[in-house]
Amino acid sequence: MAKGKYFDGLTSSEHEATINPSLQRLGIIISDPYGRPKFLDWDLEDIEIEYNEFAKRVKLENKTEPRKRIELELSEFLSIQDQLPKNLRLGIRSNGLRKIWLFGAISLFIIGFLIFSYFVMLPYFAEKVAINFPQSYERKLGLSVFESMESDLDIDSTKSHDLQLFFNGLGYDESKNVQVFYSKTNDINAFAIPGGFIVVNEGLINSMNNYKELQGVLAHEFIHIKHRHSLRILFRSLSSYLAISLVFGDINGILAILIQNSNELRSLSYSRTMETEADINGAELMVEKGFDPHGMIELMETLKSHTPNIENEVFKYLATHPDLDLRINNLEKVYSNQAKTLNADSLISKSIFLNLKNDR
Numbered sequence: 001m002a003k004g005k006y007f008d009g010l011t012s013s014e015h016e017a018t019i020n021p022s023l024q025r026l027g028i029i030i031s032d033p034y035g036r037p038k039f040l041d042w043d044l045e046d047i048e049i050e051y052n053e054f055a056k057r058v059k060l061e062n063k064t065e066p067r068k069r070i071e072l073e074l075s076e077f078l079s080i081q082d083q084l085p086k087n088l089r090l091g092i093r094s095n096g097l098r099k100i101w102l103f104g105a106i107s108l109f110i111i112g113f114l115i116f117s118y119f120v121m122l123p124y125f126a127e128k129v130a131i132n133f134p135q136s137y138e139r140k141l142g143l144s145v146f147e148s149m150e151s152d153l154d155i156d157s158t159k160s161h162d163l164q165l166f167f168n169g170l171g172y173d174e175s176k177n178v179q180v181f182y183s184k185t186n187d188i189n190a191f192a193i194p195g196g197f198i199v200v201n202e203g204l205i206n207s208m209n210n211y212k213e214l215q216g217v218l219a220h221e222f223i224h225i226k227h228r229h230s231l232r233i234l235f236r237s238l239s240s241y242l243a244i245s246l247v248f249g250d251i252n253g254i255l256a257i258l259i260q261n262s263n264e265l266r267s268l269s270y271s272r273t274m275e276t277e278a279d280i281n282g283a284e285l286m287v288e289k290g291f292d293p294h295g296m297i298e299l300m301e302t303l304k305s306h307t308p309n310i311e312n313e314v315f316k317y318l319a320t321h322p323d324l325d326l327r328i329n330n331l332e333k334v335y336s337n338q339a340k341t342l343n344a345d346s347l348i349s350k351s352i353f354l355n356l357k358n359d360r
């Protein structure tokens with residue numbers, strides 16, 4: 001049903017009209033001069049349509065004499081045009097439909113934007129925050145993670161002291177205050193905890209053939225710490241929990257959530273890119289400090305020989321991943337590009353290593 005004006009074609013007077021299309025017919029109700037309703041009934045075949053785009057008005061004219069017509073606002077006409085035959089329709093969507101389309105499109109856009117924000121922007125943003133996370137907070141987090149693991153780690157304080165001397169001798173540590181621990185655990189493993197903690201297991205040291213492999217492990221783990229790899233994956237994995245704190249830059253809130261969920265770190269593994277970064281940058285660092293970087297390759301060969309029964313956190317990827325050979329090749333390329341003369345074997349490193357390995 002639509003409202004319009006009716007003109008009888010004989011006089012200039014206009015009448016309020018209600019138009020109601022039905023099958024083959026157009027029913028029209030107008031008011032006569034005395035306000036009484038009058039019913040008209042047009043055959044649709046007698047009607048021609050004319051649209052005035054400027055005035056946004058539609059004229060339906062009945063060709064039978066005397067030529068009479070109805071004029072409607074466009075919006076009124078669009079509300080009934082679907083009930084009319086094709087030749088009496090305009091190629092314009094009704095406002096209502098247009099609104100539904102617009103609403104649908106906007107909703108889709110918002111849903112898409114939310115999905116994009118949640119899965120792409122939030123983790124990206126979280127990682128950016130992780131990179132700029134204050135070092136003192138990273139240290140607090142790391143300390144809490146380390147303390148929660150300490151009873152399982154069975155730390156040997158004497159050997160940790162020796163291991164620390166070994167690490168300090170490498171000259172990697174500039175401002176990170178890295179603490180190195182010797183764990184009397186048999187798993188062939190070493191790992192880094194945010195804030196500058198490196199744990200090397202007895203199982204890994206005992207499987208090594210020489211001190212260069214230990215230098216390689218420490219270089220690799222040091223790069224994980226330097227580039228905040230574990231902090232970054234922790235932030236990424238918790239980004240949805242962290243969302244509000246991230247938005248408001250509430251660092252204490254972030255720290256609290258991270259500490260509550262720090263056991264997540266045990267199940268997270270580094271990305272392939274991070275492991276490659278730790279290998280390559282670690283090897284470059286060794287060369288830069290004048291050490292033979294082949295220790296890292298030797299270490300991988302050692303790990304490869306242990307692959308069938310290896311089950312550890314940090315080196316799980318490294319040791320079980322089929323592209324270990326590829327990574328060794330990458331490292332070979334780095335070394336062959338380094339023309340720098342290497343230091344003579346460090347006797348101190350060698351003796352500390354032997355001490356760590358044999359004195360059980």
Ligand SMILES: [Zn+2]
Pocket residue numbers: 220224270275278314315318
């Ligand atoms: Zn690693």
